[in-house]
Amino acid sequence: MEDHICEEIKALIPDFHDGEIKDKELYDKISRHLKVCKDCRAELEQLIELSKIVKKYFNVEEIDNSYKYNTEFLMYNPDEIQYCNNVRDKISAYIDNELLEQDRLIVEKHLKNCKICYRDYENLKLTSQIVQKYFDKINFSEANVSSRVIERLNKYKTERIAISIAVATVLGVALFHFIFISNFKFELNDKSFKTKTGQQSNEQNPEETEKILPGLSF
């Protein structure tokens, strides 16, 4: 009979350890059993040990050193259960200190009173820390990146200077052209105005333009 209960409890211990038992009656049943059964307690402690090794490997600090897996700590607080769903959505942002002050206070108060959400908080924070440590361990072993970037930057700057000079030259030339060609166009306009009454077309004659342009070349 006792063995049968132990089997049932042992199967639930991983979830219990992770704070995943959301049913109050079941939760209390496990808590009560753990108080009296050395065997099942040993099972829970083994999980805790493994979790500690993982934390040590990732060099993750304990979130709350005074926190001990004693059965008293794990008891439900019935008054707070109604707030659980509301708080659970906010735990992630609470970890990042990204909640509005009023929400932050609500979550903080609830975590002090609700052991289940506190476990959720602790697990999520641990996950976040483990992921951060994982990122930290990625290596990038490429050599001389900095000198290559700076070399490329210097080349880029030199090219830019060369381009600037070229652009300035082109602009200068264009400006020069513009001044002379506009003068020339005025002349042309005067000319066509004079011949307007005659048979000649108003359109510029390309040949005529070419005849005059060589005089403008420089």
Place this chain on the structure above:
Amino acid sequence: MEKKQKDQYYSMPFPDLVRLCQQDDQFALDILIKRNEKIVYNTLYHLDPNRPDLSDLTQEVLFRMARSIKKLRNPDTFKYWLNQIITNLFYDELRRKTRRLPTVSIDEPISEQDYASVVTREIPDIGQIPEESILGSELDEKIKEAIQKLPEQFRIVIVLRELQGLSYDEIAKITKTSIGTVKSRLARARNKLQEHIRPYLQ
């Protein structure tokens, strides 16, 4: 240069180092690049781990950073600014070349095959506590896999938060979403990662 001053450059906060770069301090620029190359590579790697040219892209980001460092008006926003360069490159270059996966819900496995590999994976026997180092590298692999399995919009949020340490506001601007969206994506992504890590914490 004096060794003491060199050390100073290595431990100087980024905004101060950026200000020196803006005054054409070549040594400061060298250190700024050196201090950021790993995190830039790391970010690109997790945004798209399958690209063969991650080193080149890292160099490209650092070049763009160096080229426009004088345009950074507020050096205090350096980290955010650098991540804009990274994500712009990611959106411009990387996505153009990779086949776009259909948007999937985070609750669904990405493919049947992926799903099978998740459910058939062995959960370590809790009866024997494994060697620390083996457990560690196994767990590293597991986390890497879990991050890669996240749909892109969730992966970016995890990378920008847990690797780059940006604020929700900065992440929202970079990903062109709202702070509320960042909040919920991050919470869901973390829960998803926790599911993968859980067997190792039991």
